Amino acid sequence: MTNQQDNIAALLQDMKSSVSEFEQTEDMGILQRIDADFQRFAQLVTLFLIAERDTYYGYFLMSMAFRTNYAVSTIAGIRLGEYPPVFETNPLILLKYSLKEILYIFCHEIDHVVFNHPAEMMKSNPEGNPELFELFNYAADASVNDMLNAEIKHGKKFMQAPKGVVTSKVIRNKFRLSHVQPLESYQYYFDLIKHHANMLGEPQQNGIAPIPSGSAENNASPNNNAIPGGVATSNAITAAGAAGNINDHAWTFATEHDEPASESAEAMAEAVKELLNEVDSMMDGEARGLMPARFSTAVARANKPPALNWKAILKKYVGTIAADKVKTRMRLNRRQPQRFDLSGTRESKTLKIVVAIDTSGSVSDKEIEQIFSEIFAIIARRSFELTVIECDEEIQRVYQLKSPKDLPNRVEGRGGTSFTPVIEYINKRRYFRDALLIYFTDGYGEASIPRPLTYRNLWVVLGNTSNLSVENPYGLALPLEE
Incomplete structure (x- = not known):
């Protein structure tokens, strides 16, 4: 482990201790400490990923702001409706994972944006059917996680898949399919499973993976009505054990007025395009040449003139x-x-x-x-x-x-x-x-x-x-x- 990783690991351990302390005392001042530590943690992660040189994830994090939100029931998500885009997380959930798993989660969320999954989800389900959203989440996760797992096999040892992530193998077993090709697009998996909603059964927690064991004592959120300003967007606190079901991909694009799903999808796609181009502009020729093909393909696709039909x-x-x-x-x-x-x-x-x-x-x-x-x-x-x-x-x-x-x-x-x-x-x-x-x-x-x-x-x-x-x-x- 490098010195940089040692620094990140030490800070992570401090934050984990703060989370344990908060769970025992419900002292609201601790949340402010976690909030400040997470901002520093995100900066260290960004610098570490850029130092890897053969990954674009650090450049994405450089283009984002970071925000903690103790009210959300999901691990993390990227809010495209703000400028700059915001990487938002609930530390009470995120910090139950190891450092390598957290790095995996960061990369997981970025890849969803690279593949334009927020806009594609809106297009695939304009009626807002919850079952279709859930199926889309399975398909999108299988596509992203297969690629991340392949990167790990090819040397990206800085990250590790949390136990229970959704992959093409999970898709095959859960939906009783005879053959599922690995390393495919979300569309391939979505087409395979979208007629199998009745097989979902008990949904898997949190989309990325179940909350690690050891947090069962947090099955109820603390009853606090006065969260410090800037720490959370709601009065309710969601701890790890009270995290919601497979809804970490409920991407939204905030607008002043309600608008059709097609217009929201277009707005999301435009925000993704802007982010991709900003990330691409940060790289020099050497860094760009080391990027995986899927990133350069995504940039080219985002800037392709719209196909008329x-x-x-x-x-x-x-x-x-x-x-x-x-x-x-x-x-x-x-x-x-x-x-x-x-x-x-x-x-x-x-x-x-x-x-x-x-x-x-x-x-x-x-x-x-x-x-x-x-x-x-x-x-x-x-x-x-x-x-x-x-x-x-x-x-x-x-x-x-x-x-x-x-x-x-x-x-x-x-x-x-x-x-x-x-x-x-x-x-x-x-x-x-x-x-x-x-x-x-x-x-x-x-x-x-x-x-x-x-x-x-x-x-x-x-x-x-x-x-x-x-x-x-x-x-x-x-x-x-x-």
Whole structure:
């Protein structure tokens, strides 16, 4: 053990003694001493991890503030909704672990942020289903802990996994799965287990690991109503034995007003991006070169331009399509308001969409069914008229749909591909002037087409959009895949 580790270990022992003293006396002044010691402890841990040189964890801790909170029932967490982000912990719980286990916990929480798990949790469970949150926690822990355990095997002897951490092996046994691949992403594990909520049984404490034995005497929190200012955010104190269940990943992003989960997820992702970039900027070339690939990959992923998808664009287009004008006797004519014999106009709230389907054989019937399910979900709250044009080398059918169940069992065609017949059909009919055209195709057809006289045009291409043969599609081309 290095001198630096000796200093950290000595300070940790002092804090452990303070925790024992507080449990026996409930002297509130001791909490202030623990609070001050933890700030120094966090600084020493930061310097130690930076000195390791081949780990990015120290640079993350340099970018954070540290806060003790004796009211929370979780070991630790990173609060992304503050600047700088705050590493928050309840020392009465954290200090039940050994030094190597505490270093593991620090790295564990950082890796959750590196892999953007706070935002992913919000995206995966917008309804806030507690069972899904719990399953997500298992999946995220298995992914992070497998990687940390692999680092330990490859020489990171400064940390040690607390007994009972969730790993891919735990996932396999708990959910009775025949085969679970180690060292996979949270998504892999989440997909494996999200239909097994009934197998959870008694949840494991604290997500990272059970509280170490020897703290059973703390099964009830001390009854204190006057915690020193700045020491805790609530009047209640949570000791180790009263720690909650597997909820250490209840990440939140504080906002002034309630907002949809999707917006909270975006805010979290942006905070993660900012933190990753700040950490990356601290490193020199040598330090950056020694970072594990997952960190550089996370930085690149965070800064990658957002991938547009056709459903998101369609939602925006639906909101911008101009309403049709219809004559009405209930309003005066705007140009000649004195002429009571002339009709005025009002906006029709009917949304016009024309969906052209390339039926040359590339788009399967199953894909077409899924496509229309998405379209109807997007326009569900609007009054709409949806026209379908099936076309391969020539137009095969034109019809209107009111719901997905009206969709024919199969499309007509399966010949070659030509886009011009659809464009000419639309351009000859004034009805489509204020419509949105969505053309689903594999992309292979003419190099040039007439300009569609519709309000907006969106091309949805199977595979890569570079497959679209049209040099000027007069609209946006997006891949069918998300």
